[in-house]
Amino acid sequence: MLLAFFAAFVCSWLIQQLCISRCNEILYPYGVDIYRERIAGNIYYSGTEAAMYLLSDGERVEIRLLQLLSNAAPWILTSCGAVCAAVLFYRRRLRRPCEILKNGAAEMGRKNLDFESSYDSRDEMGELCRTFERMRREVVADREELWRRIEDQKEINAAFAHDMRTPLTVLRGYTELLYRYAPEGKISEEKLLSTLKLMSEHLKRLEEYTKTMRQIRSFEEIEPQREKVGLGELRARVAEISEPLNAVGDIRILCGDGKDLHGDQKDTAEDSLWLDGSLFLEVLENLLSNALRYAKSRVEIILDHKRETETLFLYVHDDGPGFDEKERKSVTEPYFRGSREAAADGGGQGSGYENGYENRHKNRHKNGYGIGYKNGHFGIGLHICRVIAERHGGVLNVANGMDGGAFVSVSFFCGKS
């Protein structure tokens, strides 16, 4: 722009000089020297009026044109220069980024976020393009989060609907049966009472499903409330919870410090973690109660902290039967009831009917610890743990330990934000 103005200025000055010099050439024979008399201003009209009348027509026209040119030149040149400068500037500096941004906006309008706007330049347009690219990435991340939430909800709804069908079938079936056969007197009083009892148990089951559904929902929307806690303090808390359980039953609970797993000899007891304590304990209690159900004689709890990634790892290992390889992947889905669950649970109803139907309810529940174990639980424990871990920036993995038994590992991100 500056160059253009400078060039315009110089050119118009040159043109002016040329015009004046040409005028001078014409008037000189009549005894007028413009340069000499210019200082007095408007000279050759008044001072040499005579000269003007002596000029031929052609010369008069020429002088007029030269004057016009001389006056107009700066304006014309400046505007031309400005236009040229603008066009050049646009071509070189603005056209590409504008195209990029326009295309990007068009793609986003078509709901396509699969493109990249890159413009390598340090100037403002480059900055604008980079900002646009950042914005696009944010939108993609948001969409992915939304999609993941919807899929999760669908998964829960499907599992929920799936498991609701049985109690609904039983309730509906018995209602129809009683409606049809009771008036005919075909249902004895004893039979009627036992049927009603069974129906109320299934009703209760439906109610429980509704409750757990709400529970899962609330976990998914939870925001971890992070507080500073020392690793040593956390370990003490874990030991505190497992100590009373050690005293009851035949299962030993060991608390390890992860040194064996990672070979890290440094004492990490003083490490500070930003953790939501109540969520952490919820996960611990769920995993511990699962482990206690299946363990033969030993449950191991290990807490480890990786400073570089600011991640806390919780490992719970039992020496029970472990996970069925086929079910391992789906075990954290909501309402999962695998074969080991069904075998240990015995159907979960415990209605007491015999009828040649084997009662498989093995009496392994340990009530009274207040650690959230329920008779006839619905298999959402692991799912909840997974949801909590994810909300806390971590993951949950299940595997079978090298020496058998189930090995569940949960990680929590413990950085400040």
Added chain:
Amino acid sequence: MGQRILVADDEEGIVLLLKDYFELQGYEVITAGGGMEALDRIRCGPDMIILDINMPDLDGLSVCRKIREKVSCPILFLTARVEEQDRITGLIMGGDDYIVKPFSIEELGARVMAHLRREERGRHSGAVRTEGDLTIYYQERISYSVRLSPGRADPHRV
């Protein structure tokens, strides 16, 4: 009716419901709490099998695959899954019918009756022959000849 129905489902409530209902209808009901138990109970020679698909030890589809060569009675699947593919798989595996939970017990009863009736018909299928005007009932050793005259239809006993 006295026919024997085998009911296999891991849900105790459903097994009881079906047992109560079909016994009231006059059938004899044998129950199984899982796939393996069902395979065992097949030996009783049921006239109809009602199988739940989602059983933890051995699912209904596998049971059906294993027994289809050995039993000829109708097999009806109970399931909570609504996807079309599962319906198709069930029928391809050798199932004869499919009902989705939650179902109406009366509808299930009607379907069972229909399948058993069809089996009955199948058993007597070779017993009737028709050729033109002549119909022969082999079992009853009777034949009928129908001659139509304008305005009248008269069966004649031959």
